[in-house]
Amino acid sequence: MKYQTRKKALILLADGTIFYGKAIGKEGSAFGEVCFNTGMTGYQEVFTDPSYFGQLMVTTNAHIGNYGVNNEEVESDSIKIAGLICKNFSYNYSREAADASLEEFFEKNNLFGISDVDTRALVSYIRDNGAMNAVISTDVDNIEGLKKQLAEVPNMEGLELASKVSTKEPYYFGNENAKYKIAALDIGIKKNILRNFAKRDAYIKVFPYNATFEELSAWNPDGYFLSNGPGDPQPLVEAQQLAKTVIEKNLPLFGICLGHQVIALANGVSTYKMHNGHRGINHPVKNLKTGKGEITSQNHGFAVNREEAETHPDLEITHLHLNDNTVAGIAMKNKNCFSVQYHPEASPGPHDSTYLFDEFIECLK
Incomplete structure (x- = not known):
């Protein structure tokens, strides 16, 4: 059912490049520096790591959420990434030790994410052009407005966080x-x-x-x-x-x-x-x-x-x-x-x- 009702969403990079996907859970927008993590496991620890504060996280592993979340596997008291960008987001999970689904964890932490993205193309683009600020949003018809908001997001260089x-x-x-x-x-x-x-x-x-x-x-x-x-x-x-x-x-x-x-x-x-x-x-x-x-x-x-x-x-x-x-x-x-x-x-x-x-x-x- 979720797959039928999910809203179209986009990633707009600071240089104007756009990638499309679908919203995970809630609607809205999230701003930050876009970067990628190549780990095959450990998404929960990554999302709660304070070092990732203010970053839109692209996960290169094709499946995120498939083993749920465990209350012990956190690196801080809340999710620290600004938003998630992934290929396949698993609403269902299979793991004995899991306490909840990743979707529930995101809802609790009020986090916005986007899936069904061509993450290979996106990561390849960041590798060539460097990490830069971006916005992920369900406001797909307001690209000019998003560009204006994005221009006001401070650069990571010189930023005290x-x-x-x-x-x-x-x-x-x-x-x-x-x-x-x-x-x-x-x-x-x-x-x-x-x-x-x-x-x-x-x-x-x-x-x-x-x-x-x-x-x-x-x-x-x-x-x-x-x-x-x-x-x-x-x-x-x-x-x-x-x-x-x-x-x-x-x-x-x-x-x-x-x-x-x-x-x-x-x-x-x-x-x-x-x-x-x-x-x-x-x-x-x-x-x-x-x-x-x-x-x-x-x-x-x-x-x-x-x-x-x-x-x-x-x-x-x-x-x-x-x-x-x-x-x-x-x-x-x-x-x-x-x-x-x-x-x-x-x-x-x-x-x-x-x-x-x-x-x-x-x-x-």
């Missing part, structure tokens, strides 16, 4: 009698990072994006962590200042994704917006210290300037992305500080890189 997803008040995670204490700056933190720390006998206090070193250090932690998150790292001056202070005092510091970029900026190494970013769960990375390869989960649209990192006297590049040789990890030569551009906590994705959490715990000792 951490404040939109960060906790408002500090909170604790894990066992308060754990051996180690970690102060984490929430610039878009995923739950599985906290689970990975807690599993390694650490108690975590999570602080808002603009918390100062004084606030974090007052808790007397054994180490400091800068989380993943959305948007451009350059406007995050408070986080950069925090990283500078921790580095100056030579306290243990670990960063993931946006946190990695903040650590680079704190060292005077610039970041840049990538043509279309890395988003998926099978990205190959080489650990330059061990010579081993890792299959990794990635989600970022910005990267660290490789040339500047290579010539920086205090930094060494520890990991490289094998598809395009971009910087995937750095460490400071004489300080207790390292970071990676990818997601060792995965969720979704492989667990090749969880050793990085063990390395950080070793730093705390």
